[in-house]
Amino acid sequence: MSEAIQRENILATAAAYAKSPTSQAQRRVSILGATGSVGCSTLDLIGRHPNRYDVVALTANSNAELLAKQAIAHDAELAVLADPAGLDELKSALSGTSVEAAAGQEALMEAVARPADWTMAAIVGSAGLRPTLEAVRQGKSVALANKECLVSAGDIFMETVASSGTRLLPVDSEHSAGFQSIDPNASDAIEKITLTASGGPFRTWTREQIKTATPEDALNHPTWSMGDKLTIDSATLMNKGLELIEAFFLFPVEPDQLGVVVHPQSIVHCLVEYSDGSVLAQLSSPDMRTPIAYSLAWPERMWAPTERLDLAKIGSLDFEAPDNDRFPAPRMAIEALKANNGSTTVLNAANEIAVDAFLNRRIGLPSICTLVADTLEAVARDGLTKPKTLDDVLALDALSRTLARSLLPELV
């Protein structure tokens, strides 16, 4: 099919979808982290199906200009900045509109608590912990794009999900793929869940070469365009380690049932193997709009303007076993999960310090995992106990960062 014909087909299909009667009532949606990449893509999709969604609250950290534009374009009830410094700019940009403006942590939490049928939780980092938990407490469905909720506070987070009866919808491409590949009638027959990893830019480098890797080498990611932290995590495969931890909390499996396979094309995102030998998998072009659209329309599906997969054009999907010697992060994550004592919180915090040190050229790439391992050991020496509350998690996170920083000089 020529590209022109394919585009025409896509447009015709979009028109047919737009014309079709709405198959579900209009849903009230909020987006936490609206001005980030996931937030913008979510609003793009909502804008293509305006009759299906009613925007309640949009929140951002500090980008008042974009937030105001989004709130006006989507007729939001409320726009909130986490950082109070931008409130005047936000108010000014929204003057004369019906959109309420507010700022600060308290306003953010009030925005999250406003009733919604669906909330996109896309605040990045540990700043997303409290707002996302609040969204889970009040929400009917929460699309989860924040990693820390599961990696740092998985037990507490999933307990809240269970007690509030909220439907959690993963947004990460790998976890969305896993979610889509779980046979709802046979989740007890899952033998294994395998996440795919692109392998990063050092997939074919020797151990000696990796020692010389620079931030510039690492930031040249083969398929996805991501932020710096995520790109370094992808280069060390720590990203896959963190995703294994998330997968453990999202899916009905034990740590030993989780695996990673290196797949440079990033077309297959996750594979779920069953007791009858079947493997169900989700494939797509690498475009975050697909998993976002899936979470937005769930349990139905909505049209998304992504490039359709053409396997004949791609030609070949390659797979290889991950090398635990050059890339120990996935195995470290599984060990942290098995320890079941807060190790995943430590691992995540130490990794952030280590990635920062690598980006600032203080340590080499292999030292990232060394620092994480050293920090885990140091915390364990002090007697590691499983965090029971979000405050425990934040305290352990802070302690781990302090320890990791104190261990840094030994590596440089």
Add this chain to the structure above:
Amino acid sequence: MSEAIQRENILATAAAYAKSPTSQAQRRVSILGATGSVGCSTLDLIGRHPNRYDVVALTANSNAELLAKQAIAHDAELAVLADPAGLDELKSALSGTSVEAAAGQEALMEAVARPADWTMAAIVGSAGLRPTLEAVRQGKSVALANKECLVSAGDIFMETVASSGTRLLPVDSEHSAGFQSIDPNASDAIEKITLTASGGPFRTWTREQIKTATPEDALNHPTWSMGDKLTIDSATLMNKGLELIEAFFLFPVEPDQLGVVVHPQSIVHCLVEYSDGSVLAQLSSPDMRTPIAYSLAWPERMWAPTERLDLAKIGSLDFEAPDNDRFPAPRMAIEALKANNGSTTVLNAANEIAVDAFLNRRIGLPSICTLVADTLEAVARDGLTKPKTLDDVLALDALSRTLARSLLPELV
């Protein structure tokens, strides 16, 4: 993972499954075509989960010895031969047991009509049409391994399925994969269903080379071990054409939404593409016990002793567009579907005559599709009307065979 460890894991898993309490009531099952490959595999799986299944009727064409052995081993209520010639042998082999023995078409239809929760319809060829329809009329679930019901009589068959409220479970690996890859909440969002084709032994042959292909060349199939007819169909890709016709009747798509991609490793069996850009697929080692187990345990899953998929070991999954010039069969099947006038019945009948002529060295491989096309044209000249009853189908089938035979001399 070493093979020994993998085997140990499989055995441990099997033991765990055997110990687990049965999660559903015991099901009454019948197998039509018990002594064939699908029938034997079905009984093998049933034998591994004896508490879950109660065997009602086993039927075979003429293999009295094996049928009697199976009936005794699985404590069947009834064993029936379609061919009356073997009745004495069957009775003698079953004397002193509680298994009833019978033979002939009438006895076969009575066996099919005996109430069962699940029936495996694995009688090969047009001989399977009436018994399978009868199974659909009385059954709660019918696992369909007979091609002709859908290819020759799709409309009539599916009307009976709908009016009797029977759950149809496809057994072909491609259609089982499609069935497993359909999102039950979003079947209206399917954009495309793609069946994979191994490409057969002539995938890399030129048009000129294919003209010289012998039955021996064709019978050297790369991945699946099949009967002669099926192997030739695989070499011409007519097998994929017939499967496209089946897919049309099984899945909620129009003919133009069906496609084929050549995939020599035969690991991915079917791909279902959705409006959000997601493609769901089922993969497995090429082993019929996986789709049979799926149909047997549906909607749950059961443990099957198949080789687990190891993508890192396989290394690469290759895909290429089918070549409609060298292999016109899939396109012919789509055209026959679009004609919606009985052409699929003609195509199937003419193909059987053509394959037989190729196996008997009367025509070359490319002449198989030529004969099918010529027969379609000849039938159309006489005025083709859509068959309304099974008798219409059988009459059109017979007419097509006669015409195909009469056209053969022009090709040799």
